Amino acid sequence: MIIGKNLLEAKGVGVDFRINGEWLTALYNVDLSVKPGEVLALVGESGSGKSTFAMSVMALHNPNQSRVTGSIMLDGHQIVDATEAEMRELRGVKVGMIFQDPLSALNPLMKIGDQIQESMSAHSIVPKEQWQEHTIKLLDEVGISKPELVADQFPHELSGGMRQRVMIAIAIANEPDLLIADEPTTALDVTIQAQILDLIKEIQAEKNIGVLLITHDLGVVAEMADSVAVMYAGQIVERGTAEQVFENPLHPYTRSLLRANPSLDTLNDQLYVIPGVVPALSEMDHSRDLFLERVPWMQEAAKEKVSDVPAEPEEGHFVRGNAWKDFKFQDGYLEPGRGQKEAQSK
Amino acid sequence: MTELLRIEDLKVHYPIRTGFWNRITDYVYAVDGVNFSINEGETYGLVGESGSGKTTIGSVIVGLEKATAGKVIYKGQDVTKASSRRKIHYNRDVQMIFQDSMSSLNPRKTVYQIIAEPLHNFEHLDNNAMDKRIKQLLDIVGLPQRTLYQYPFQFSGGQRQRIGIARAVATNPKLIVADEPVSALDLSVQAQVLNFMKDIQKEFNISYLFISHDLGVVRHMTKNIAIMHLGRFVEIGTRDDVFDDPQHIYTKRLLAAIPEMDVTNREQNKAHRLAIEKQYQDHHADYYDASGRPYPMRKLTDTHSVAMTREEAEAAGVASGKAEADALAKGGE
Amino acid sequence: MWKLILRRFLIMIPQLILMTILLFALAKMMPGDPFTGRFSAHTDIHTLLRLRREAGLDDPWPTQYFRWINNIFHGNLGNSFVLQKPVATLLGQRIQNTVWLGLLSLGLVYTIGIPTAVASATHEGSFRDRFWTTYNSITGGIPAFVIYIFMLFLFGFTLNWFPTTGSVSIDANGFWPVLGSRFYHLILPALSVALFSTVSLFNTLRTSLLDARSADYVRTARAKGVSNKRVFWRHIFRNSMLPVASTFGFDLVGIFSGAVILETVFGYPGMGRLFVQSITTRDYTTMNAIMLFSGTLTLIGSMLNDIIMSWVDPRIRIK
Numbered sequence: 001m002i003i004g005k006n007l008l009e010a011k012g013v014g015v016d017f018r019i020n021g022e023w024l025t026a027l028y029n030v031d032l033s034v035k036p037g038e039v040l041a042l043v044g045e046s047g048s049g050k051s052t053f054a055m056s057v058m059a060l061h062n063p064n065q066s067r068v069t070g071s072i073m074l075d076g077h078q079i080v081d082a083t084e085a086e087m088r089e090l091r092g093v094k095v096g097m098i099f100q101d102p103l104s105a106l107n108p109l110m111k112i113g114d115q116i117q118e119s120m121s122a123h124s125i126v127p128k129e130q131w132q133e134h135t136i137k138l139l140d141e142v143g144i145s146k147p148e149l150v151a152d153q154f155p156h157e158l159s160g161g162m163r164q165r166v167m168i169a170i171a172i173a174n175e176p177d178l179l180i181a182d183e184p185t186t187a188l189d190v191t192i193q194a195q196i197l198d199l200i201k202e203i204q205a206e207k208n209i210g211v212l213l214i215t216h217d218l219g220v221v222a223e224m225a226d227s228v229a230v231m232y233a234g235q236i237v238e239r240g241t242a243e244q245v246f247e248n249p250l251h252p253y254t255r256s257l258l259r260a261n262p263s264l265d266t267l268n269d270q271l272y273v274i275p276g277v278v279p280a281l282s283e284m285d286h287s288r289d290l291f292l293e294r295v296p297w298m299q300e301a302a303k304e305k306v307s308d309v310p311a312e313p314e315e316g317h318f319v320r321g322n323a324w325k326d327f328k329f330q331d332g333y334l335e336p337g338r339g340q341k342e343a344q345s346k
Numbered sequence: 347m348t349e350l351l352r353i354e355d356l357k358v359h360y361p362i363r364t365g366f367w368n369r370i371t372d373y374v375y376a377v378d379g380v381n382f383s384i385n386e387g388e389t390y391g392l393v394g395e396s397g398s399g400k401t402t403i404g405s406v407i408v409g410l411e412k413a414t415a416g417k418v419i420y421k422g423q424d425v426t427k428a429s430s431r432r433k434i435h436y437n438r439d440v441q442m443i444f445q446d447s448m449s450s451l452n453p454r455k456t457v458y459q460i461i462a463e464p465l466h467n468f469e470h471l472d473n474n475a476m477d478k479r480i481k482q483l484l485d486i487v488g489l490p491q492r493t494l495y496q497y498p499f500q501f502s503g504g505q506r507q508r509i510g511i512a513r514a515v516a517t518n519p520k521l522i523v524a525d526e527p528v529s530a531l532d533l534s535v536q537a538q539v540l541n542f543m544k545d546i547q548k549e550f551n552i553s554y555l556f557i558s559h560d561l562g563v564v565r566h567m568t569k570n571i572a573i574m575h576l577g578r579f580v581e582i583g584t585r586d587d588v589f590d591d592p593q594h595i596y597t598k599r600l601l602a603a604i605p606e607m608d609v610t611n612r613e614q615n616k617a618h619r620l621a622i623e624k625q626y627q628d629h630h631a632d633y634y635d636a637s638g639r640p641y642p643m644r645k646l647t648d649t650h651s652v653a654m655t656r657e658e659a660e661a662a663g664v665a666s667g668k669a670e671a672d673a674l675a676k677g678g679e
Numbered sequence: 680m681w682k683l684i685l686r687r688f689l690i691m692i693p694q695l696i697l698m699t700i701l702l703f704a705l706a707k708m709m710p711g712d713p714f715t716g717r718f719s720a721h722t723d724i725h726t727l728l729r730l731r732r733e734a735g736l737d738d739p740w741p742t743q744y745f746r747w748i749n750n751i752f753h754g755n756l757g758n759s760f761v762l763q764k765p766v767a768t769l770l771g772q773r774i775q776n777t778v779w780l781g782l783l784s785l786g787l788v789y790t791i792g793i794p795t796a797v798a799s800a801t802h803e804g805s806f807r808d809r810f811w812t813t814y815n816s817i818t819g820g821i822p823a824f825v826i827y828i829f830m831l832f833l834f835g836f837t838l839n840w841f842p843t844t845g846s847v848s849i850d851a852n853g854f855w856p857v858l859g860s861r862f863y864h865l866i867l868p869a870l871s872v873a874l875f876s877t878v879s880l881f882n883t884l885r886t887s888l889l890d891a892r893s894a895d896y897v898r899t900a901r902a903k904g905v906s907n908k909r910v911f912w913r914h915i916f917r918n919s920m921l922p923v924a925s926t927f928g929f930d931l932v933g934i935f936s937g938a939v940i941l942e943t944v945f946g947y948p949g950m951g952r953l954f955v956q957s958i959t960t961r962d963y964t965t966m967n968a969i970m971l972f973s974g975t976l977t978l979i980g981s982m983l984n985d986i987i988m989s990w991v992d993p994r995i996r997i998k
Binding site for chain 1: 894895896898899900901902903904905906907909913914917918921991992993994
Binding site: 045189217246 | 395396502503504532533534535536537538540541544559560561562563565566599600602603604605606607608609610612615616619620623
C-alpha cells in the first residue's frame, strides 16, 4: 500500500431508513477519507449520524430497513453494492470495530479466549494450530497482564477497562488496516479512558493502521485526532486537520460546541447554550444549513438553500454553507441561562 | 456562611458472604470514614471514579441507604436515624436529581403527576393551589404549559432532566443531591441544565451536593471539592486548592487524565500524564496502606486537606490500616 | 458446583418440613373423613366411631402428625382407607403412567415450540410468523379442559382413531405388544397437551430471539465477519435459550400439576386421576401422599432450575 493513498474513501454517502413505511434520510452527502496511519475523529452529538456512518462502512445496517447510496471504497473494495458474502470477507480482515459498552458488546456466555478465536475462525488468515497462541499474544499486546488466565474467564469477571482491551484484541485479531472505534471510552472512567486511548494510539502507530474514531467528547478528539469531521443532523458541516478545526473553527455549530464546553474561562459564568434541539429525521431538509434553525438571529439565512459542495477557505479545511462567513455570537440573543427560556420553549 | 449539612466519620460497609455457610468473611468498604460539610447556598463537588463510593454518600444523605457508622447532621441536628428526620421535615428539605432521567421518571405518569408527587407527600395544598404551584414550577424550569399532560418519553434528554429538577425543587428544598446530573446529556444540553441549576441556586438559595466523575463540569459548578478514592477522601479543598495545587498522587492522576482541548500541546500533556502514572505505580505504597486504602487526612491550610503519606501516617501513629480493618470485621459479626 | 448443589439441597430440608406441616393441617381442615362416606341409615354409629378410633383419627393432632412423618421415614405411606391397599403400591403404578405421559407431552411441546419460535423470529412479520403467533395466541386462550374434551370427542369417539380410556389395552400380551399399546394410549392425551400449550415456550423464545438479534454482542460477532448461520446458532439461539432453560425445572414439575385435569378427561390411570379420586372419597392417606410427592417435586424442580441456571449462565455460577 502506498502512503498517501486513502484507505477509506467515502464520497456522497447517503443512508435512508425506512421508519413506519416511510423512507427518511439519516445521512446526507458525506465525504470522508482516512489514510493509513491517520486518526480521523468524527464528532457530533447523539443523533447526528456518526454511528450510522460507521455501520455503513461495516455494511451492518438491516438491508430491509435501510439503503445506502454513494460510494464507500475500503482499500479498493466498493462497499455500497457489495454482497453479504463479500462483506463478510472484509469485516474483521480489512476493518475491525470496537464499541461503546464493552460489557454488552461481549457475549456473556462465552469465554474471552473463545470470543477472540472466533475472529480467527471466521477467516483463514491465522492457521488453526496458532489460534491458541495468537490469542494469548493478542491479549498480551493489548496490555492484559495474565493472558492465559483471562482467556479462560467470562466477560463479567473483568473490569470495564479490561473488557475494552479484549474488544480491541478481537478487532485486531486478523490485522485489519482500519479500526473503527465507536465511542470507545464513553462508558469508562477518566483514568481508564486515558489508558485505552493510549493503547489505540500505540497500536495504530505500530501497525500503521487508519483509525476512524467516533466520539462526542471534544477533549478526546483534541488528544487523539489528526483530522476532524464535525457532523450535525446527518451532514458533515466542517472538516479539516485537528489544528484547523480547534484553532480556527469556522462553522457556527463547531464554534457553538466549543463554546458550550465548560473550561477555565467559564468558571464563574453561565455556559454558552445552544438553544433548541436536533431536528427529528422527518423534519430534516438537507438542502439547507440545518443548524442555523437553532441560531435565533440567523432565521433568514436558515431558509436559504445551501450548495452540496463545501467551501474550502484554507487548504484541506472544508465548511458547509455560507453562514461561517458572517457568523458572530450575539450576546443580546444569547444571554445565557434563563433568558433563553422563551426561545427554547417555542 | 452557615453550615447546612455536616457528615461526620461516615462509614458504609457491606458484608461479603462466602463459603458453604454463607458467612460474613469480609466487608466492602464502600464509604470508610469521610468528613465534610456543605454550606447554605453553596455547591459541594464530590469527585471519584466508579466504585469510589461517591454515590453511596449521596444515597445515605437522602436516606436511600443506611450508614454503618457516623453521623449526618442537618442544621445542627443529628438526622442519621429515619425517625429524627421526620420531625424537622428533613425529607422535604433534601431532594435528589438522578443521572438517568429516563428511568428515574415513571413512564406511566404525566409531567403533572410527576411534579405533584412530592407536593402530595409533603405539602397539603388544595387543588387550585396545587395547579398554580405546578404551573409555576414548569415555568421555573422553562417548559411550556402545554407539556403538563405529556409523558416522559415525549421529551428530549435535557427536557426530561429539567422535569426531574422541577420535581426536586417542588418542595422548596434546601439541599439537592445531584448524582451525575448531566453525564447522559449532549454538550449543548448539558450547558442548559448546568446554567439552569446555577440559576435556581441563586434564586432559591439552594445547596447542591454535586456528584460527578467529570472534573471539567465539577470545576465549573462547585466551590469546594472532595476527591474520593476507594471509599475514602484523598483530598479536600476549594476549587483552586484542588485544581491548581493538587497534593495527593490520585488527584494528580485524575487531573492528568482529563483530555485537554489543546491540540498543539497534546504531546506534552501525554508526557505529563505518563509521568504521573509512573509515579502512581512506583509510589503506590507511599500513599495507600496495607489493605490498599488511602491514609487518614491531614490539614494543610484552613480549606485544604490531603490524605497522609505513609511516613506522615506512621509519625502520627495512624498507619494501622490492616489492624483497623480486622477490628471492624470482628465487630461486625 | 457440587457445593452449590449440596447447599441448595440443605435449603430444601426446612422447606420440606414446613410443607408437611401445611399439608397435614390442610388435610385436617377439610370437612369429613374416610368414614363419612360410609355413613348411611344402616350403619352403626358405634362401629364407625370404633373404626375411627382404631385408625388413630381420634388422637391429638401432633401425635397424628408425627406418626405420619415417622411412617414416611420408614417408607410406609400408609394404607388407603378407601381402596384398602398400601398407598405406596397404588402410587407406584400411577406415577409411572403419569411420568410417561408427561415426558412425552413435554418432549412434544419442545419439538413443536422451539422450531416454530425460531421460524417465527427469523422471519419476523412474514406469513409464517403471523401464522404461528396467531396460532399460539388462540390455543393459549382456550381453557385446557375444553381442548381435551374436544380432542377426545373428535379423535376418540367420532373418528375412533385412538382409545378413549385406560393406559394399556387388556388383551395386550408380551413386551412389544404392551409397549405398543401403552404408546397408542399416550398419543391422544400427549398431543392434546402439546398442540395447545406451546404458547408460553413460543412467546418466551420468540421474544428473546428477537431481543438477542439486536444485542450488541451479535453486532460484535457480525463485525468479526462471522457467518450469519454461526452468528445465529452460537450467539442468538444459544443466548435466547437461557430464559427457556430457566423454567425447565418448573416445566418438568408442571407435568404432575397438569395431570389432574388431563388424566380425568382422558380416563388415564395416572396420579392426577388418583388424586381427584382420593379427594372425592376423603382418602387422606392417599391424598397426603400425593400432595407430599408433588410438593417435594416442586422443591426439586426449583432446585433443578437453580442448578441448570448456574450451569448454563456463567454470570450466576458460584465458585
